[in-house]
Amino acid sequence: MKRRLRGRLAPYFLILPGWLWLVIFFVVPVLAMLSLSTQTGDLIDGFRQTFHWQNYADGWNEYHVQFVRSVVYGGIATLLCIVIGYPAAYWIAFRGGRHKSSLLFLLLLPFFVTFVLRVVSWNFMLADNGIILQPLKDLHLVGSDFHVLATSVAVVGGLTYNFVVFMILPIYVGLERIDPGLLEASADLYASRTASFLRVVLPLSLPGVFAGVLLTFVPAASDYVNASILGGTNQYMIGNAIETEYFTNTNYPMASALSFILMAALLIGVFAYAKVLGTRDVLDMAAA
Numbered sequence: 376m377k378r379r380l381r382g383r384l385a386p387y388f389l390i391l392p393g394w395l396w397l398v399i400f401f402v403v404p405v406l407a408m409l410s411l412s413t414q415t416g417d418l419i420d421g422f423r424q425t426f427h428w429q430n431y432a433d434g435w436n437e438y439h440v441q442f443v444r445s446v447v448y449g450g451i452a453t454l455l456c457i458v459i460g461y462p463a464a465y466w467i468a469f470r471g472g473r474h475k476s477s478l479l480f481l482l483l484l485p486f487f488v489t490f491v492l493r494v495v496s497w498n499f500m501l502a503d504n505g506i507i508l509q510p511l512k513d514l515h516l517v518g519s520d521f522h523v524l525a526t527s528v529a530v531v532g533g534l535t536y537n538f539v540v541f542m543i544l545p546i547y548v549g550l551e552r553i554d555p556g557l558l559e560a561s562a563d564l565y566a567s568r569t570a571s572f573l574r575v576v577l578p579l580s581l582p583g584v585f586a587g588v589l590l591t592f593v594p595a596a597s598d599y600v601n602a603s604i605l606g607g608t609n610q611y612m613i614g615n616a617i618e619t620e621y622f623t624n625t626n627y628p629m630a631s632a633l634s635f636i637l638m639a640a641l642l643i644g645v646f647a648y649a650k651v652l653g654t655r656d657v658l659d660m661a662a663a
Contacts, residue, residue, distance in 0.1 A: 412631035422627060430632040438616045438633060442640070445612040448527070449596030452534035453542075456591050457584065459535070460542035464583075465576075467543075468550035479547070482540055490537065494604045497533055498524065501605070525607030533601035538594060542587035549583020550576070589648060593641050613637055 412430055416422035435442070467478050485493060500507050501523045511517045523529050553576060561571040599614025613633065621630035 408631045408634060411627055412635055414628045416628075418625040418627075427628070430628050431636060434629055434632045434636060438613060441611055441613040441616045442636070444610075445596045445614070445637075446640075448531055448534060448602075448612060449592050449598075451531050452538065452595045453588055453592045455531070455535040456539045456542035456587070460539050460587065461546055461580075461584070464543045464546035464550055468547055479544075482543060486540065491600055491604075493537065494533055494600050497529075497536065498604050501529060524605060525610065527606070527610060529605040530602050530610050530612075533605045534595045534598060537598075537601065538591045541590040541594070545586040545590060546580060546583040549580040549586075553579050585648060589645055593645065596641065597637055 410424060411422065413424065413426045413428055414422040415425045415427045463482075467475055471478050499505060502508070503522050503524070508517065508521065508523065512519055512521065557575050557579075558571055561575050566574065596612075597614050599612060599618055602610050602612045602615050603618075614637075617630050617633045617637075620626045620633065
């Protein structure tokens with residue numbers, strides 16, 4: 376009897392450390408932040424719970440431009456990641472041969488360098504007198520006052536560069552799952568390469584694309600490093616607003632409210648996306 380009971384409880388004991396980790400480092404901080412978002416006060420006199428839900432309305436009224444900008448920049452960067460990432464994943468999956476692992480390693484190699492340092496390197500290269508623009512100015516290919524930094528192009532470019540790998544990997548996994556026999560069958564049925572791609576490869580790889588969209592859009596829309604380093608004050612995203620409210624204004628309730636608005640918007644988008652595609656496919660691709 377005891378052995379049977381232990382057998383039944385064994386899976387729960389095995390998953391217990393994971394659940395404890397999730398509760399301690401996710402659930403508890405989220406509940407604390409939710410409580411803080413409805414408090415009032417200041418850093419000197421302290422904050423107290425007054426259930427001041429007006430923080431959410433004030434946050435949206437003051438920073439709705441940054442919210443919209445974050446969604447737009449994140450969406451554009453995600454589309455660019457698809458345009459860049461799908462051909463790369465396709466080539467590695469179907470043309471990489473025995474070099475697939477090496478090619479994937481080369482894609483991941485920049486991630487051995489810290490995120491901030493990679494963004495700073497782009498700031499150095501795109502500087503007005505940097506290694507890219509200065510030669511173009513010397514050749515009079517661009518005007519002397521031409522600049523890239525502090526523009527939306529620089530921010531979106533930085534987001535695309537830093538998150539394109541999150542698009543390539545799930546698409547690659549989706550393409551790798553395609554049975555080569557299906558392509559042979561389509562060829563036997565006199566389908567052209569274009570028709571085989573559009574009718575066989577693309578539909579079967581869509582779960583990977585959708586998973587890549589989730590993995591790319593969520594961090595891109597909530598990023599603040601690229602906007603801080605590559606963009607100016609006119610390019611600030613909602614992550615920069617949260618950083619300012621927390622570290623500069625020490626308005627912790629407002630920063631928490633903004634974080635929850637962003638979290639709610641992203642979760643609604645994720646669940647809607649998963650509903651359209653099918654939660655199991657999205658989770659399987661993301662996990663792979």
